Amino acid sequence: MVFPSGEQFEIAAGGYRAVVTESGAALRTLSYADRPLVDGFAADEMSPGGRGQLLMPWPNRVRDGKFSFGGRDLQLALTEPKRSNASHGLARWAAWTLEEHTPNSVSLVLRVMAQTGYPWAVDLHVLYDLSADGLTVTQTATNLSGEAAPYACGAHPYLSVGAARNGAIDDLELTLPAGTRVLTDDRLIPTETVPVDEEHDFRTGRAIGAVQLNEAYGDLVRVDGIATTTLRDPRDGHGVALWVDDKIPWLLLYSADDVPGKERRSLAVEPMTAPADAFNSGVDLVTLAPAGSPGDELSVTWGIRALPAEWLSVPAAAGGPPSAARPG
DSSP, X not given: OOOTXXXXXXXXXTTEEEEEESBTTOEEEEEETTEESBOOOOTTSOOGGGTXXXXXXXXXXXXXXXXXXXXXEEEOOOSBGGGTEEESBXXXXXXXXXEEEOSSEEEEEEEEOOBTTBXXXXXXXXXXXXXXXXXXXXXXXXXXXXXXXXXXXXXXXXXXXSSOOTTTTTTSEEEOOEEEEEEEOXXXXXXXXXXXXXXXXXXXXXXXXXXXXXXEEEEEOOBTTBEEEEEEOTTTOOEEEEEEOTTOOEEEEEOOTTSTTTTTSSEEEEEESSOTTHHHHOTTOEEEOSTTSTTSEXXXXXXXXEEOTTOOOOOTTTOOOOOTTSOO
């Protein structure tokens, strides 16, 4: 029998443990001192709601699956039929190939071949590495085609501060260093970017409450190039932080209010290099240069670490960069 998500690659270091899957090179589990940091999925199930998946060569949605690039009009398969969108790229259900597996790290690769709607060959690579500072994830794309290729990437971890349960996020304190958010239509395609209002401003850190979240945030405040989002339980001080490097200007937050049985039990904080429909809007879309030319590759890095009870606060606007000096 083959697990629904294929081979399972376990890694551990510094009190952290994680499992990455062959299917989609997804982060299935991550824990610190046996405390879950992500709301993942079981070995005997496929990833529900994109949990832990990598979103490449585009994150989020392309309206009607249609876009134009390099003088060609292209049509992607509609993988979100109910909204008539092409959703979350071409890599999240593919069988990635193991490159290297050590006790504390695992790297996998996938070659996306030219196909209908995306006529470029691109090599994708991911490295998951655990240390005393937590999990560091590096996603890389290399254009193998003789012409430029459009590209964006993301990831889909659901953050948790313990055992997942419905409604669990309402009382958690969220610090999100973002000054703008993206408004969307009923198909979750962007309509405009606006400053955060009082309901959606979490720069100083406060309880999530009843606010429903399914939108991208930008204008991230950084410390030494790093923007950090934290989620903390005020009852015991335990929490989790997700950080992104300066090549990742967007975070999409999703509280899963529309997912029966899993609503508001964890909070997806999705690093993205571009917002939804970037293949059409061009907002932060990357053009990978032809193979062998400068700019034919892009690497981005993000990570997750635990916030123990004694780590209670950080500069409100930034959340603090990952550092061995901080516990966890």
